[in-house]
């Protein structure tokens with residue numbers, strides 16, 4: 001009888017312990033951590049040799065495309081290549097890593113502090129490609145949504161990293177994040193052979209501010225351009241793709257982000 005009572009008590013304790021474990025687990029899943037996907041993305045960018053390979057692949061392919069154009073095409077204007085800066089030619093993953101380690105989120109101050117260090121490295125293959133393009137008489141333009149206030153630091157960083165850059169060819173954000181007007185400035189004088197970027201707005205303004213399904217449809221409508229006029233690099237860290245998950249709501253709370261992530265994880269293949 002005493003033994004039975006002891007076993008009953010032990011079972012009761014085990015049940016209470018497992019219930020407590022369940023409660024604490026659900027609290028973990030319920031607790032919003034806006035950085036949780038950043039950890040995986042940053043680990044991948046900083047450690048996966050596959051990321052390096054993708055970057056070389058993009059720039060090797062860009063060289064092939066430009067070389068073909070130089071050999072076989074004639075244009076009335078001089079040629080230009082237009083590249084975005086962040087996560088297209090400069091690697092800002094140390095900034096992301098520091099945010100995670102310090103438990104911070106992106107803000108203007110910490111971004112300014114990072115960019116003013118001007119010590120971001122070039123992505124694998126980027127300096128070689130743009131140096132070669134420049135040596136072929138192709139004008140290299142950098143069209144970035146870094147704010148104009150970061151001009152000196154950005155110019156210095158591109159120079160230090162070894163990129164061929166002229167001050168007049170560094171087109172930063174002044175009044176609008178839309179890049180179309182700056183691409184137009186280039187187009188007025190040059191034939192743009194290639195656009196390179198890591199987010200859709202680097203290629204055409206029609207993608208800006210669109211919801212997820214429209215982004216996919218528009219990418220499909222331009223399927224001939226990818227790998228031809230447009231060369232895209234992977235960026236799982238941030239970008240318009242993430243804002244599209246949140247219906248482009250720039251005021252979304254961490255809890256809202258968590259709900260959006262859960263809503264957009266599909267356990268079955270999509271149509």
Ligand SMILES: [Mg+2]
Nearest residue numbers: 084086087198
């Ligand atoms: Mg970028």
